[in-house]
Amino acid sequence: MKDNNTSVPSVKAGESTATRLVRGLNRHVLEIILLFLIVIVSLTSPYFLTAGNLLNILRNVSMTGIIAFGMTFVIIAGEIDLSVGSTVGLSGVIVALITRELSEKGMSVTNACIAGISVSLISCALLGLFNGLLRTKFKMPSFIITLGMLNLLYGLAAVLSDGFPITKLPEWYSWFGAGTLFDIIPVPALFLLAVFIITAVVIRYTRFGRSVYATGGNPESARLSGINVNFVKIIVMIVVQVCSAIAGILLSSQVMSGTFNFGRGWEMTAISAVIIGGASLSGGSGKIWGTFLGLIFLGVISNAMTLNGVDDYVQYIVQGALIIGAVLINSIQSKRRKG
Amino acid sequence: MSILEVKGLTKIFPGTVALNDVSVSFESGRVHALVGKNGSGKSTMLKILSGSQKATSGSFYLDGEEMHFSSTADAFSKGIATVYQELSLVPGLSVTENIFLGRMPKKRGIIDYRRARKEARELLEELDIDIDADLPVSGLSMWQRQMVEIAKAMSFNPRVLQLDEPTSSLARHEVESLFKIVRSLREKDVIVIYVSHKLQELWEIADTCTVIRDGEFIGRVEMESTTRAGLVSMMFGDVQIQERPKDLMVSDEVVLSVRNLTRKGKFTDVSFDLHRGEVLGIAGMLGSGRTELLKSVFGADPFNSGKIFFAGREMHSPSLIRMKKLGMALTPEDRKHEGLILEDSVASNLCYASLRELSPNGFMKKGKEREFVDRQVEALQIKVASPRVSVGSLSGGNQQKVVVGNWLNTHPTVMFFDEPSRGIDVNAKQQIFRIMWDQSRKGVASIMVSTELEELFEVCQRILIMRDGRLIGEAYPEELTVNSLYAMCMGEGEPPRPVGSGGKVKTERQN
Numbered sequence: 001m002k003d004n005n006t007s008v009p010s011v012k013a014g015e016s017t018a019t020r021l022v023r024g025l026n027r028h029v030l031e032i033i034l035l036f037l038i039v040i041v042s043l044t045s046p047y048f049l050t051a052g053n054l055l056n057i058l059r060n061v062s063m064t065g066i067i068a069f070g071m072t073f074v075i076i077a078g079e080i081d082l083s084v085g086s087t088v089g090l091s092g093v094i095v096a097l098i099t100r101e102l103s104e105k106g107m108s109v110t111n112a113c114i115a116g117i118s119v120s121l122i123s124c125a126l127l128g129l130f131n132g133l134l135r136t137k138f139k140m141p142s143f144i145i146t147l148g149m150l151n152l153l154y155g156l157a158a159v160l161s162d163g164f165p166i167t168k169l170p171e172w173y174s175w176f177g178a179g180t181l182f183d184i185i186p187v188p189a190l191f192l193l194a195v196f197i198i199t200a201v202v203i204r205y206t207r208f209g210r211s212v213y214a215t216g217g218n219p220e221s222a223r224l225s226g227i228n229v230n231f232v233k234i235i236v237m238i239v240v241q242v243c244s245a246i247a248g249i250l251l252s253s254q255v256m257s258g259t260f261n262f263g264r265g266w267e268m269t270a271i272s273a274v275i276i277g278g279a280s281l282s283g284g285s286g287k288i289w290g291t292f293l294g295l296i297f298l299g300v301i302s303n304a305m306t307l308n309g310v311d312d313y314v315q316y317i318v319q320g321a322l323i324i325g326a327v328l329i330n331s332i333q334s335k336r337r338k339g
Numbered sequence: 340m341s342i343l344e345v346k347g348l349t350k351i352f353p354g355t356v357a358l359n360d361v362s363v364s365f366e367s368g369r370v371h372a373l374v375g376k377n378g379s380g381k382s383t384m385l386k387i388l389s390g391s392q393k394a395t396s397g398s399f400y401l402d403g404e405e406m407h408f409s410s411t412a413d414a415f416s417k418g419i420a421t422v423y424q425e426l427s428l429v430p431g432l433s434v435t436e437n438i439f440l441g442r443m444p445k446k447r448g449i450i451d452y453r454r455a456r457k458e459a460r461e462l463l464e465e466l467d468i469d470i471d472a473d474l475p476v477s478g479l480s481m482w483q484r485q486m487v488e489i490a491k492a493m494s495f496n497p498r499v500l501q502l503d504e505p506t507s508s509l510a511r512h513e514v515e516s517l518f519k520i521v522r523s524l525r526e527k528d529v530i531v532i533y534v535s536h537k538l539q540e541l542w543e544i545a546d547t548c549t550v551i552r553d554g555e556f557i558g559r560v561e562m563e564s565t566t567r568a569g570l571v572s573m574m575f576g577d578v579q580i581q582e583r584p585k586d587l588m589v590s591d592e593v594v595l596s597v598r599n600l601t602r603k604g605k606f607t608d609v610s611f612d613l614h615r616g617e618v619l620g621i622a623g624m625l626g627s628g629r630t631e632l633l634k635s636v637f638g639a640d641p642f643n644s645g646k647i648f649f650a651g652r653e654m655h656s657p658s659l660i661r662m663k664k665l666g667m668a669l670t671p672e673d674r675k676h677e678g679l680i681l682e683d684s685v686a687s688n689l690c691y692a693s694l695r696e697l698s699p700n701g702f703m704k705k706g707k708e709r710e711f712v713d714r715q716v717e718a719l720q721i722k723v724a725s726p727r728v729s730v731g732s733l734s735g736g737n738q739q740k741v742v743v744g745n746w747l748n749t750h751p752t753v754m755f756f757d758e759p760s761r762g763i764d765v766n767a768k769q770q771i772f773r774i775m776w777d778q779s780r781k782g783v784a785s786i787m788v789s790t791e792l793e794e795l796f797e798v799c800q801r802i803l804i805m806r807d808g809r810l811i812g813e814a815y816p817e818e819l820t821v822n823s824l825y826a827m828c829m830g831e832g833e834p835p836r837p838v839g840s841g842g843k844v845k846t847e848r849q850n
Contacts, residue, residue, distance in 0.1 A: 207698035214691055217680035224639055224677050225691040225745065226663040284682055 029329070030278065030293050037297070041304040048307060055186060061299035062188035063088075063247040064266050065292070068273040069199040070243030072291045073236040075274050076203070078216035078283025079135065079142040081237065083149035084244040084270060087124055088263025090157040091248030094120040096166035096258025109170040121245050127153070128241030132234030142237070150267070157260035165257040177254025188250045195243065200288040212236060216283025272319060273298055276326040280334075298322070341367045341402045341498045343388075343419075343530050348397035350383050350554075357383040360397070361556040363549050367498065370521060370531040372545035372562070374538075376574055376791075376825075380554040381534055385501055388532070389421035390414030401498060420497035422488045424504040430477035435459040437476055438491045462490055466520055482513035489520060499530040506537060507626050518544050536624050538567060538829040550574055567831050571822045583816075587779050589800055590615035593648075594784050595667075595753050597636060600645030605631040606808040609645070611838050613753065613784045618775055620799030621788045624828050628808035629788045630672050633755045637669045638662040649753070663692065668751035670742045672758045672788075674735075678742040681731035685723050686712045688730045688741050693748040715744030719774060736767025743774060754778060756787045760794055772798050792828065793821045804834045813838045 042049045098116035103109045134145045179187040203209040214222035215232045223229045252258045276294035279286025343365045350358040358380045365371045375381040386392040390408030408414045428437045443450045459472040468486045506514045550557040550573040595613040606628035623629045634640040638657035647654045650665040671677035689712050712726050719740040760768045796816045803813050812834025
């Protein structure tokens with residue numbers, strides 16, 4: 001597994017405290033930048049550091065964050081999934097569509113909605129399986145498969161919903177996306193926390209986690225060590241799709257409608273968070289904690305710009321520049337490591 | 340009539356002298372073989388002459404003019420063309436486009452396909468190569484590609500043509516066609532430099548033979564006045580064989596049995612037995628099918644027919660994961676690309692093959708993992724400040740030990756070592772061999788493959804000889820000299836007996 005420590009040379013005896021300090025700072029560069037950012041933003045806007053605003057940030061990053069954690073697996077395994085944004089829309093549409101159809105056939109709305117949620121999760125898992133099989137059986141690049149799926153699923157969601165939001169959903173459904181715990185903590189943030197803990201534990205403490213790093217680090221070495229590389233790839237493709245389905249359900253619940261164009265462009269945010277968090281697109285490295293920092297980073301910047309009345313489109317510019325900047329820092333660091 | 344003179348050519352890499360003051364000359368109208376074992380420096384010489392490397396000192400002259408190359412393109416334009424073993428053709432382009440790659444004839448700035456095709460056709464015809472110039476290269480067989488490669492080189496009208504192992508991937512009748520073309524080049528007054536490790540073909544194709552050993556020029560001889568034995572002893576000199584420990588025992592018990600195993604195009608009808616505690620060597624040149632054989636037995640690659648008996652039963656369609664579970668291990672030939680995950684830590688790399696044992700319920704047992712890591716770091720004397728540093732930062736020898744340790748952690752009963760000593764220093768080599776003997780004392784059976792045949796003498800109790808994908812026989816190290824073994828691998832002479840017919844080891848046990 002990739003530890004912080006593996007990314008820097010070993011500690012050599014007789015090294016000065018200063019060099020060790022520099023190395024420590026280097027290792028936590030993202031944390032430091034984030035801290036700076038928070039200080040600066042809180043100076044520009046007094047409202048920033050209020051509990052309400054912080055919870056607001058958390059709510060805003062929750063749904064893309066769930067996808068980003070799943071995406072971390074995919075990227076560590078050396079793959080990519082560009083279709084997740086469309087899955088978000090599709091999964092909401094499936095929930096709402098099944099709820100409407102079944103309740104019109106006489107089922108209670110509650111049962112119909114539960115059926116809808118189940119079908120949504122299962123079908124998205126099958127989509128991941130499909131992507132994974134195309135990847136492993138036919139050796140197609142996941143970039144191309146999921147680029148196709150990005151459009152395919154978007155179109156499918158639009159066709160299924162006739163292009164209109166489907167709003168027949170039971171009242172309790174709104175709890176997932178809009179509810180709060182103790183009247184303060186947003187429920188999506190709880191989902192985010194749960195997914196964070198599960199993925200962090202899996203990646204750090206399980207055999208599967210190790211296999212994911214090995215698969216992305218060097219698939220041939222992993223295969224010759226007896227790791228089932230294809231199995232790993234299929235599973236990560238399923239994981240990210242299920243994460244996207246959960247995000248889609250939360251979003252449809254927040255708005256109380258299944259709408260096909262929900263989640264448009266979320267793949268960008270999710271992938272950005274993973275990359276800013278230090279993962280390499282060539283696979284083999286990345287951390288859930290890093291992705292979490294990347295996520296907060298993006299959330300804080302977006303929030304700060306909104307608070308300061310920065311134009312929406314400018315936010316796109318900043319987000320794009322951030323990704324390039326993050327990758328640039330990573331490249332420089334790894335170049336220096338290799339000497 | 341032209342002449343290529345090499346004077347005092349020296350190439351020093353950090354830590355090693357690849358070529359030491361080599362002087363030799365090659366005249367036109369003849370085919371000059373250039374031979375030497377792996378790492379002798381012949382490839383380095385080829386690379387310097389082709390402009391892809393610069394000499395540390397010394398110079399070479401073509402028809403009296405001193406040559407200075409800053410690139411391979413330079414060498415081509417000055418009249419030295421080189422065809423490498425790894426072909427450099429672009430599969431998606433046609434034969435014509437490949438021949439004139441980067442210098443297609445143009446008319447008013449636009450590529451003149453008509454002229455290109457015509458010139459390509461003329462060139463192929465002149466060389467007596469029967470290949471359609473319009474075909475895409477991806478549809479051609481290996482030897483046809485080789486021909487296109489030669490045609491491409493000849494389109495530069497070179498005075499010198501260097502061929503690096505041109506027959507290594509060709510079948511016998513294809514070799515004939517190649518030779519026909521090489522001979523026709525001789526008529527065209529070209530200086531042909533021909534690198535090969537297939538000794539027997541040198542008498543068919545070459546006029547002279549230049550031998551390099553350990554970077555030194557050993558001699559240049561006329562083929563017609565040279566015997567095979569003479570050439571072999573020039574190539575290998577006197578080889579010192581280290582003593583093998585005396586206490587190694589081979590049991591009668593067969594732990595692995597391979598019968599009539601065939602993988603099309605790689606190896607054919609291979610049968611052998613491996614005994615408990617035995618260290619078995621497979622001797623063969625590059626491309627003889629040794630690596631492919633090990634991988635197929637290990638379940639990492641498929642095979643077409645034949646049977647494998649392991650752990651007391653026949654393995655129907657063995658998979659790597661199952662073979663590993665039953666106690667088989669393989670340290671691959673190319674440790675950087677097949678054996679290690681370079682950016683990961685030493686600790687992780689020592690545990691990848693034993694992940695299942697380290698996580699019986701899916702969760703990694705950290706304590707046990709540390710135990711596994713420490714055990715190997717200590718037992719194999721892996722020199723590392725901390726097991727958490729990345730394995731890519733280690734020396735070759737230590738990396739190889741990590742590969743071995745990764746597999747020892749699976750507690751194998753049969754271990755395959757594919758080129759375990761490649762690119763590591765003498766000390767590390769000895770340590771790796773000692774590890775193999777230690778395993779043998781514990782009853783682990785090993786198969787070792789090495790291009791450095793003298794290592795097999797040092798390490799193994801029995802040696803199988805592989806040539807062109809077939810096991811042609813076996814021998815005990817005591818019965819052979821290194822030179823005769825090299826000669827057998829290169830197609831000269833027959834082994835003492837067929838595989839599996841020797842009884843010496845067994846009688847030793849019975850007494």
